[in-house]
Amino acid sequence: MKSIFSVFLLFTSAGSVYGQVKQRHERMGQSVEFPTEVKNGGNVMYLGKVIAHVISGARRPLSNEYDSRLQWNSSTGLFSLSGLKMEDKGLYKVVRNDGTQSAEEKYQLTVYVPVSKPHITITHNEYPCTLLCAVERGTDATLTWYREGEENYGSSPVHSAPHLYLPQTVEWSGTYTCEAKNSVSTERSDPLTVGDHCTGINTWGIVASVLAAVLLIALIAVVIYFQCCEQKQGETVPDTEEVQEEPWWTFWSWF
Numbered sequence: 001m002k003s004i005f006s007v008f009l010l011f012t013s014a015g016s017v018y019g020q021v022k023q024r025h026e027r028m029g030q031s032v033e034f035p036t037e038v039k040n041g042g043n044v045m046y047l048g049k050v051i052a053h054v055i056s057g058a059r060r061p062l063s064n065e066y067d068s069r070l071q072w073n074s075s076t077g078l079f080s081l082s083g084l085k086m087e088d089k090g091l092y093k094v095v096r097n098d099g100t101q102s103a104e105e106k107y108q109l110t111v112y113v114p115v116s117k118p119h120i121t122i123t124h125n126e127y128p129c130t131l132l133c134a135v136e137r138g139t140d141a142t143l144t145w146y147r148e149g150e151e152n153y154g155s156s157p158v159h160s161a162p163h164l165y166l167p168q169t170v171e172w173s174g175t176y177t178c179e180a181k182n183s184v185s186t187e188r189s190d191p192l193t194v195g196d197h198c199t200g201i202n203t204w205g206i207v208a209s210v211l212a213a214v215l216l217i218a219l220i221a222v223v224i225y226f227q228c229c230e231q232k233q234g235e236t237v238p239d240t241e242e243v244q245e246e247p248w249w250t251f252w253s254w255f
């Protein structure tokens with residue numbers, strides 16, 4: 001029992017050193033080449049099943065779809081799978097068996113739908129404005145906002161399209177673009193420029209501060225004006241008590 005366990009341990013540790021799994025990320029519809037030479041003998045396995053066989057330097061058909069989709073180049077000894085479909089994802093094992101030497105390499109294939117061009121729409125066009133970036137296609141895509149002159153303004157967690165949305169509340173006016181990206185493709189939206197009406201500095205704030213400034217200046221002017229008149233009147237009219245009341249009445253009558 002103990003020896004069986006040690007043999008098992010030996011095999012698993014040898015396997016992990018020997019056959020490290022190589023990650024392959026490929027576009028749907030394209031082809032992938034497995035860079036393991038099989039010239040005289042060997043096979044290709046997919047999910048534990050033999051899908052192609054080479055014996056004595058010749059391909060032996062197995063009467064499956066891989067006879068045509070999985071090409072074998074007899075001069076390079078390399079296999080390549082064409083017309084990739086989403087269902088082709090999984091573990092491939094290419095085994096070389098030359099009689100004296102044998103080797104195997106594992107490939108973990110992931111098939112991606114490339115991202116389509118994202119589009120920006122304004123979903124709320126007054127303060128606080130909100131933008132929405134949407135992409136229709138793309139496997140494991142990430143959406144990222146960019147504001148002109150800045151990088152990586154904000155990004156979404158990884159999701160799977162179709163219909164991947166990234167909302168954004170606009171704090172500053174400027175030109176925004178949205179980028180969709182996955183392992184096999186990157187696309188950017190057309191830029192969208194957002195005006196000042198979207199920002200926190202709203203027009204009522206500006207109007208209020210201008211009004212306050214105008215009132216303050218008017219008040220100072222009025223004070224200066226009455227101080228001057230008070231002096232003039234003081235020269236001609238000696239009764240100061242009557243004069244002091246007069247200007248404040250005139251001042252308040254303006255409102």
Ligand SMILES: *[C@@H]1O[C@H](CO)[C@@H](O)[C@H](O)[C@H]1NC(C)=O
Pocket residue numbers: 073074075076
């Ligand atoms: C096999 O590979 C060689 C070298 O890359 C290439 O020139 C040749 O066209 C390939 N043959 C086929 C049938 O694809």
